[in-house]
Amino acid sequence: MADADLRQYGRWRTGGRARLVVEPGSVGGVRATLAYLAGTDLPRLVVGDGSNILFDDRGFDGVLVRIGPRLSALRLNAPYVTAEAGIWVPRFVRLLGQRGLKGLEHAIGIPGTLGGLVMMNGGSRRQGVGSSTVEVRGCDMNGVPFARSQADCAFRYRGSTLQDDGLIVLEADFRFETAEPGPMRRDMISIMVERRRKFPKSQPNCGSVFLSDPRMYKVVGPPGAAIERAGLKGRRIGGAQSSPLHANFIVNLGDARSADILSLIHLIRTTVHDQTGFWMDAEVRHIAPNGTVRPAHEAAAEHALLTA
Ligand SMILES: Cc1cc2nc3c(=O)[nH]c(=O)nc-3n(C[C@H](O)[C@H](O)[C@H](O)COP(=O)(O)OP(=O)(O)OC[C@H]3O[C@@H](n4cnc5c(N)ncnc54)[C@H](O)[C@@H]3O)c2cc1C
Structure with missing residues (x-):
C-alpha cells in the first residue's frame, strides 16, 4: 500500500x-x-x-x-516445531498447549509476532523464547540468507546476536517438553488473568517501555516501582499517560502524538535518574523518518533538546 x-x-x-x-x-x-x-x-x-x-x-x-499472518506456517514433529516468523505469539502458544508442548506458556499474553519475539528473546516471568529455540533462519537486510544455532544466537535478557547484527528472522526450529495439555491450559489462563489485572488493555500501548536492570532492581526495584516512587504514575503529557494501572506502560488516551510519548519517556527517565542515580533504557524502539531504529530513550533525549 x-x-x-x-x-x-x-x-x-x-x-x-x-x-x-x-x-x-x-x-x-x-x-x-x-x-x-x-x-x-x-x-x-x-x-x-x-x-x-x-x-x-x-x-x-x-x-x-x-x-505478519501471511507468513505463519507451522510444522509439528513433537517435540520439535518449525514456525514461520509472522505467526502471532498468543496463537502459537495456544496451539502448542493444545498439543501438550510445554515451554512457551509464559509468552501467552505477548501480542507480537514470533519473529519479533525471537529476535529480542522476549518472554515473561524472567523467561525468554531463546531457551526453547534450536535454530533460527532468515536473512540480512540485503536478502542474504543465514542460519544460526541457539549457541550462535547467544540469547540474553531481551537480546541476542540476531538483534546485534540486524538480522531478519524468517523461521525457527524449537524443541519443547511434552506434558499434559490440561494443567498447561490452567497455567496459561492464570497468566492471562494476572496480566489482565496488572496491565492496561483497552488503551493503545506497547507494553513495558523501560527495561529492567538487575543492578537497579536490587537497589530500587523494577522500573514501574521507580516511576511510581518518582511520583510519575498517571502523569500525562498531551495524549500520552503513564498508566495508572502500571507505571511502566505508557498509554495513548486517544489523541496522543508520538512527540507526546517521547516527551513523557524523557521526563520519566531523567526524573528517575535524578532520584536514584540509575538511567533506565527503553525496550521500545523508535523509527526515524530515514529508517534509523534506536531505543526510544535516545530519540526522546534528542527530541527534548530540539524542542527545549
Ligand atoms: C500489551 C503488551 C504487553 C507486552 N508484554 C511483553 C512481555 O511480557 N514480554 C516481552 O518480551 N515483550 C512484551 N511486549 C512487547 C512486544 O510484544 C514484544 O517485544 C514482541 O516480541 C514484539 O514483536 P512484534 O512483532 O510486535 O515486533 P515489532 O514491534 O513489529 O518490532 C520490534 C522490533 O523487532 C524488529 N523485528 C520485527 N520482526 C522482526 C523479525 N521477523 N526479524 C527481526 N527483527 C524483527 C523490528 O524491526 C523492531 O526493531 C508487550 C507488548 C504489549 C503491547
Missing part, C-alpha cells in the same frame, strides 16, 4: 505516513523484496505486529516490509 497511515502498523496508534508498506507471502518473498530494495536508495525496515515500536509523527520515508 502506498502512502500508508503508520497508525495502523504500530500498537501505540501514532505516527505519520509511510511511503510504501508491503507484506510478502513467503520466506523467499521477503528475501527477494529486501534484495530488490537493497539496489534502490529507499530506506527499508522490517516490522512485525508493531507492539514494540514507536513511529515518528513525521512518518517513514521508505518501504515498510511487514511480516
